[in-house]
Amino acid sequence: QVQLVESGGGVVQPGRSLRLSCAASGFTFSSYGMHWVRQAPGKGLEWVAVISYDGSNKYYADSVKGRFTISRDNSKNTLYLQMNSLRAEDTAVYYCAANYGLWGQGTMVTVSS
Amino acid sequence: SSELTQDPAVSVALGQTVRITCQGDSLRSYYASWYQQKPGQAPVLVIYGKNNRPSGIPDRFSGSSSGNTASLTITGAQAEDEADYYCNSRDSSGNHLKWVFGGGTKLTVL
Numbered sequence: 607q608v609q610l611v612e613s614g615g616g617v618v619q620p621g622r623s624l625r626l627s628c629a630a631s632g633f634t635f636s637s638y639g640m641h642w643v644r645q646a647p648g649k650g651l652e653w654v655a656v657i658s659y660d661g662s663n664k665y666y667a668d669s670v671k672g673r674f675t676i677s678r679d680n681s682k683n684t685l686y687l688q689m690n691s692l693r694a695e696d697t698a699v700y701y702c703a704a705n706y707g708l709w710g711q712g713t714m715v716t717v718s719s
Numbered sequence: 720s721s722e723l724t725q726d727p728a729v730s731v732a733l734g735q736t737v738r739i740t741c742q743g744d745s746l747r748s749y750y751a752s753w754y755q756q757k758p759g760q761a762p763v764l765v766i767y768g769k770n771n772r773p774s775g776i777p778d779r780f781s782g783s784s785s786g787n788t789a790s791l792t793i794t795g796a797q798a799e800d801e802a803d804y805y806c807n808s809r810d811s812s813g814n815h816l817k818w819v820f821g822g823g824t825k826l827t828v829l
Contacts, residue, residue, distance in 0.1 A: 701761060
């Protein structure tokens with residue numbers, strides 16, 4: 607079954623860290639660039655980060671640059687997003703997405719004291 | 720970075736045709752993809768490339784592009800088409816790996 611499944615979301619205090627995971631199955635994960643996209647409550651989609659198929663290139667939205675790190679383990683068919691120094695404005699549903707258009711169901715991150 | 724602009728809301732009578740548009744400089748270089756998102760659900764790709772539909776997407780959905788404008792057309796809109804629609808393309812202002820999204824269009828089927 608072709609799918610992406612995110613995990614790792616939750617409630618975290620401002621300034622703390624969280625790591626999201628995205629497990630891929632049913633397609634050749636190592637052949638595709640992968641993205642993280644987020645959606646704040648009641649808002650539109652915001653692109654967060656991308657990593658190339660082999661992990662050699664990574665790019666970030668200005669809003670998360672220096673705080674978030676995208677990575678992947680092709681041997682485990684898994685994508686990650688390490689989120690540090692979290693802020694209230696990072697509260698959102700976080701989706702992983704393959705470059706060809708497959709999305710996961712999302713995981714909710716709430717940053718609140 | 721590039722920006723994509725969409726009308727916030729559009730309405731269509733049941734069974735009629737509606738066009739949702741997306742404008743941005745990146746669309747001069749890259750095709751738009753279109754996503755449908757219903758409340759509480761993840762976005763679903765409905766159009767990609769010049770005018771391609773993923774498996775399972777009804778043929779009433781079609782895409783087109785001219786200059787800096789991309790369009791999603793729903794011919795014979797159904798009640799189940801009521802949703803938010805987002806356009807998406809590669810970012811042409813810097814690195815082409817980056818994505819950019821439009822602000823979304825809320826489609827109401829009357």
